[in-house]
Amino acid sequence: MKAKPRIAIYKMSSCAGCQLEFLNLEPVLLDVVGALDFSYFVMARRGNLPGPYDIGFVEGAITCGEEIEKLKQARKDCKMLVALGTCACYGGLPSIKNWVPQRVVEGLVYSDLSAIHSTKAYSIDQYVEVDAFLKGCPVNKDELVEFIKGALLGIRPYLRPHSVCVECKLHENVCLFTSKGEVCMGPVTTAGCGALCPSNAKACDGCRGPANDANTESLAHAFLAHGLHKNDIIRKFRKFAGLTPEFSKGVEVV
Ligand code: SF4
Ligand code: SF4
Ligand code: SF4
Known part of the structure; x- marks a missing residue:
């Protein structure tokens, strides 16, 4: 055996x-x-x-x-x-x-x-x-x-490359960012959790790190345009993966 x-x-x-x-x-x-x-x-x-x-x-x-x-x-x-x-x-x-x-x-x-x-x-x-x-x-x-x-x-497992937003939409959740102005990291965060937090009415904190092709600069601009406080935005980008080039770019914008 x-x-x-x-x-x-x-x-x-x-x-x-x-x-x-x-x-x-x-x-x-x-x-x-x-x-x-x-x-x-x-x-x-x-x-x-x-x-x-x-x-x-x-x-x-x-x-x-x-x-x-x-x-x-x-x-x-x-x-x-x-x-x-x-x-x-x-x-x-x-x-x-x-x-x-x-x-x-x-x-x-x-x-x-x-x-x-x-x-x-x-x-x-x-x-x-x-x-x-x-x-x-x-x-x-x-x-x-x-x-x-x-x-x-001996095969490569499927690890999701897309963002949490994709899973969030599949759950038909109402978007916490556009409806309530919450700082949600879903657009730039790697999926695979089934959009656990937004599905429980809590914004994504970005715990799974950057998704492929994450446009963090654009998201940071969107957060600013929604009047979110600079320090809240920086804390979100630095909470789990602040050393990554992608999340560092989000901090640079603010
Ligand atoms: S709540 Fe967050 S994860 Fe869900 S669609 Fe909105 S930004 Fe994306
Ligand atoms: S914080 Fe983590 S578990 Fe929660 S939605 Fe974001 S990636 Fe998923
Ligand atoms: S803090 Fe670190 S070890 Fe603990 S659950 Fe999170 S990733 Fe895992």
Whole structure:
């Protein structure tokens, strides 16, 4: 019988919400566990096993030298390395600290800074080659299953290139931006969440990062024309993926 692919789940600077989605994969959790050998998954098992691994999923932004070394070792140990969630793909929520001087932001959290040596929060592809990016805060479970199936079959999974607005329209939602003037990042954000937030009457925060061909300059101009405050617009572009060229352009406009 063919051996199951060996899987490693690594945690960097993160809330652990993305790796938790593996354990939330009901009703297919038993199928996933039956098809994959989770050799290294600290959240889910004791007695974790050393590499090499077939697929490594890395969750979290990189924010210190220790994580850089851990990531480089993960790259050596894994045939395929996957960025799991927006922190790993773009820096995510930890990257909001990048816009404040490092020592100032550390002082907001720790009273004694003598042992603190963090770096700015970066995506994992700033340090190693990455084979696939699973976006979202947290990752979308259907997309995760689709990716696992693709990896098992040796085919490229379908990861959506279009924007959240497309999914929002498919749900026949009333647009929160045009009807209520809310700062919605849907037009420039990668789909794949099923327009989760606008479908629940909440504007998109851009947690899945820039869509293909995202025209962020145009959206920023539209926000300004609607009288939205400059700081609200900047916060939206910087909340999850502020380091990307696309979302940086949106900030430059305001
Ligand atoms: S992407 Fe969101 S859910 Fe995933 S680890 Fe980062 S903060 Fe947590
Ligand atoms: S509510 Fe947001 S995601 Fe939906 S159509 Fe309007 S701008 Fe697009
Ligand atoms: S609607 Fe926007 S903020 Fe909400 S889950 Fe989807 S991409 Fe993330």
